[in-house]
Amino acid sequence: MSLSPASAIVVIGAKGQMGARFVRSFREAGNPVTEFDHPLDLARLPGAVRGAALVLLCVPITAMKDVVALVAPHLTQTTILADICSVKVQPLRDMLSQTTTPVVGTHPLFGPETLDVELRIAVTPGRDQEATDNLSSCFRDLGFSPFTTTADEHDKAMAYIQGLNFVTTVAYLCASPLENGIERFFTPSFGRRVEAATKMITQDAPLFSTMFEANPHSLEAVRAFRSYLNVAAGGDLELLSQKALWWWRKQHDAGGPAS
Numbered sequence: 001m002s003l004s005p006a007s008a009i010v011v012i013g014a015k016g017q018m019g020a021r022f023v024r025s026f027r028e029a030g031n032p033v034t035e036f037d038h039p040l041d042l043a044r045l046p047g048a049v050r051g052a053a054l055v056l057l058c059v060p061i062t063a064m065k066d067v068v069a070l071v072a073p074h075l076t077q078t079t080i081l082a083d084i085c086s087v088k089v090q091p092l093r094d095m096l097s098q099t100t101t102p103v104v105g106t107h108p109l110f111g112p113e114t115l116d117v118e119l120r121i122a123v124t125p126g127r128d129q130e131a132t133d134n135l136s137s138c139f140r141d142l143g144f145s146p147f148t149t150t151a152d153e154h155d156k157a158m159a160y161i162q163g164l165n166f167v168t169t170v171a172y173l174c175a176s177p178l179e180n181g182i183e184r185f186f187t188p189s190f191g192r193r194v195e196a197a198t199k200m201i202t203q204d205a206p207l208f209s210t211m212f213e214a215n216p217h218s219l220e221a222v223r224a225f226r227s228y229l230n231v232a233a234g235g236d237l238e239l240l241s242q243k244a245l246w247w248w249r250k251q252h253d254a255g256g257p258a259s
């Protein structure tokens, strides 16, 4: 069954910031949306799930297993179960192990307030290719830009894009002297770095810590970073700078960065 503006949608975690964003998008497209949040209304849940074309789990990764256990008995062969967690290997495992019906993993690569940029969503097939295709085309109709990947490729990339971004930012700020009056020495480029880190550290730190723990590639990313810090400690910044230039040259290069 393909998803259309007439399809009934259930959003669990609807009062969370991302859940609320998806509720709004589906409603604007005309979809009837039934909202659930913590604590789950177990009297309403079975009927809503049975009549839904899509059950979208917008719950923390730590709650995934328990929430899937409550939803799974009411899923039908025509209902797609999907999540929006920032890692994909573990949530897909939680969904697949407790169901026999269509499953799709997704990760919106933006925040609840992101506007004015391409809103990309990583989509990782779980069970039933048609469900992946349907959900991707539904996201496209809502104005998002979905692309398909595997759970492992996703988690590996996000260990660097999100995990290492967080780890290196907190470690860098901790390593910098925490002294009153240091603001006097701020340069524009350092100011931009602190500004870019503000939401991550002041609001999203628990989210990033949870992602780090749940991503199987986190430690390998930290070790890779540490090996480059060792090169810096040996003084070879020329080598590091040359290698880092790959990020700006990669449009022209066929391969990856020179090792």
Ligand SMILES: O=C(O)C(=O)C[C@]1(C(=O)O)C=C[C@@H](O)C=C1
Residues within 6 Å of the ligand: 085, 086, 108, 109, 110, 111, 112, 113, 114, 162, 199, 200, 204
């Ligand atoms: O709020 C933002 O602007 C975000 O980008 C949020 C952000 C991120 O910082 O990486 C946080 C978690 C999601 O998995 C995706 C994006």
